[in-house]
Amino acid sequence: MTQSEQTATGGRAAALTPASRKAIDLWVAKYPREQRQSAVLSALTIAQEQNGGWLTTELMDAVADYLGMPRVSVYEVASFYSMLDTRPVGRHKVSICNNISCMLCGGDEIIRYVERKLGIRLGDTTPDGRITLKVEEECLAACAGAPMMTVDGHYHEHLTPEKVDAILDALE
């Protein structure tokens, strides 16, 4: 039994799979013992993966109870970071940068183009559950390749409508 399993006695920690716990434990081990909550961001990422890309309240509670921190503190973290989703998502997450460099290079047009193409607005998911367009993605530090977007975490730069078509159409 690992240290963190011992402390994860009560609450909803059981909602985390053994594999998730094991992965979280690797992160917990990197911080001082009394600062387990430092692993919250990694833990939420792992929990999100376990659930197909988004966090239920139950999973956030599980992370809170597992790390021994107030549940609302976990909600704060989960609702702050754009790579964490607290509502159901599609199979692929598309984030189109809307910050200054991309905006100057036509990022807005790309966003409008994608919205029209998929028939959804930023923040929505296609009815077939294929793609979620993430809302208000801020700078992803690829200004040299503006306009840019990420698809499931992979960077795509110098976007044009044709390029976007090719990328998005290839998604299952």
Add this chain to the structure above:
Amino acid sequence: MSAKPEIHDDQVTVEIDGVAYRARKGEMIIRVADAAGVVIPRFCYHPKLPVAANCRMCLVEVERAPKPLPACATPVTDGMKVFTRSPRAIAAQKAVMEFLLINHPLDCPICDQGGECELQDLSLGFGSSVSRFAEKKRVVADHDLGPLIATDMTRCIHCTRCIRFLEVIAGQKELGGIGRGEHMRIDTYVERAIGSEMSGNVIDVCPVGALTSKPFRFTARAWELREYAAVAPHDSMGSHIALHTRGGRVMRVVPREEESINEVWISDRDRYSYQGLYAADRLTAPMVRRGDRLEPVEWDVALEAVADGLRRAVTEGGPDAIGVLVSPTATLEELYLLNRLVRGLGSSNIDHRLRQTDFRNQEQAPAFPSLGLPIEALERVDAALLVGSNVRHEQPIAAHRLRKAALAGAKVLFVNPLDFEFHFPVAERIVADPAGMVRAVAGIAKALGAGGAGDTPAARDFLKEIRPAPAERAIAQALREGERASVLLGALAAAHPDYSLLRALAMRIAAAAGATFGELPEAANSAGAWIAGAVPHRDAGAVPVLPAGRDARAMIESPPQALVLFNVEPEFDCHDAAAARRAAHASAFTVVMGSYGSEAAREYADVLLPVAAFAETSGTFVNAEGRWQGFRGAATPPGEARPGWKVLRVLGNLLGLPGFDYADSAQVCDELRAKAGGLTAEWRGEPGDIDIVESARVTGLFRIGEAPIYRTDPLVRRASALQKTELARDAVCRIAPKEAARLGLADAARVEVMQGEAHAVLPLVVDERVPEGCAWIPAATPGSAALGPSIGPVSLRVAP
């Protein structure tokens, strides 16, 4: 650096607006400025909360700093020059104000905070008259935070004082900053009520109208209210409160600052209980029983009836035929006059210890129960052992001080009959049935060397067989090692069948460990009741009375012919609810003097006298430190209700007792002060001998019943908003999982609870916090009003 001898190393000189001040190195500019009376605008800064520096309103100019700095988060350094009113500082403050107002609605005319709003006040000085912001303002959806706190989150300026209060002071982080940037909102995220027993303080710390009082909402404007200083009427801390009245009616209660007691906080019980003043069953006219009916009568008729009834009882049955049970929330003046009345009639049957059942060794008790140290000192203990105490619900303010101590590293230790949840780390806890509690406390005493050659024979005999368990040794060691250690008995120790024994052992622990000994008295005037002589064995001023009169338990077990209940509801306020109610019925002449005429009272009362409630009468409370705190009447009593001391004065005169011609309540208090002013809480003789172990004799299931936080006295039981909270839930029966299995109740949803002839059907909950051999069934609730001793034998069976 100057070489003057009076200058300490940690002192620096800082100049604010051209004036030099001495300050501690590292102190924030805003603290130095506040101490000097220099006004710096702020929203997020609060002297009792950690610094967040997120509102930026307190920006000031500091010489040689490239940009304005937040005064709340900038430590002073030697020679620092601060400008709070320079053009640069003012420009920065005005710019921040403009940003804060961008999203703030202009709904001051319909906002409860209007007139006492920090944003409103500061915008007068720093806001501009016209907004340059022409875009859409953001709107935030409100979520229900429960029956006590109203929200208008669109008004929120994200200062996070409420978040920090709940996290740092209340010790239970229930609100957070959800979302980011413009979408950030203060929320619970999952819809639920704020559950802290101190939650109402978020209303006070909120600088805007985002969090306001739900019961007070839309009922009055701040400038219509008159403020009266008062003392909180529930727990024994004596928190300073202010009553805000309009037209003689209490509209709300807010804290008054008193650093040595409640700092700037009050519990929700103290804040919202005023609603009970306006309950539907307030007594508004005297009533006398004629046949089967209670009829409203004039005061003189009712008082004559009481005088006649008492006189008749004395004539027929002697002085022992009368008895008085009085609430420990009565004022010192009421208690003293009741005492004079009873003793004037030759009796000593008067008691306020309604939830107590063990009165052995009362002769040795100190003049009044006391904490044994100032409330303030609770936060500086290194170790504290609490026996039989859910301090968080009994005295939230004491719990707050202990929490500070615990967070600073103090070891807080418990011996409790239930595994209560605390908002601070508990170093060691022993959870055991009543007999187990005695054994545990004995074990700690033994581990500290009690029962040795110097102890009394009975103690040596009793402790001979005790073998301290590891947890008991750990507690003993923590107490011994603590430089400032304290042993405290709580309400569940006072209601314990072996209270005297617990007390005798706890005092041995304190003496052996070099700790202070004290009690956490139950009610606002428990200490005052002792001082005023509302105990059968002592007159006012702690003068011994021989022979002693009958204590509360004796009066309930064999009721006197004439029984006076002063603000007591027997079915809720007494150790044995069923027996107390029976006694009220059995007594041939029952007088109810109080603020309420409940259904139950109307059944057993022969005369009902409407007495002014808290806030409606002047009086004095003595808190757990022995501090006498007087207050004036602030609200008008309803109908014919009169202050208790006046009613008792007239009664005394009608009965022909000498010296009942008081001009005002201050005169009553002065008379008592002359007799009792110098009393201290010293023990009188040995801490008590050690004799019979009543609780250990019981085999089978034991009921543990505390008076829940919002059920402790008639006033709070009628506070409608508090009664809607989670903490005010009606009684359920809780037993340990193993106990449920043993009793064959694992699948039962409801059980029949039996205590002798008394029984009730309650929902059953399996709960690991209950030790085996116990059933947790709260007292003072409608569901348990028909039951017997709140700590005593009980049996359960599946409800039919």
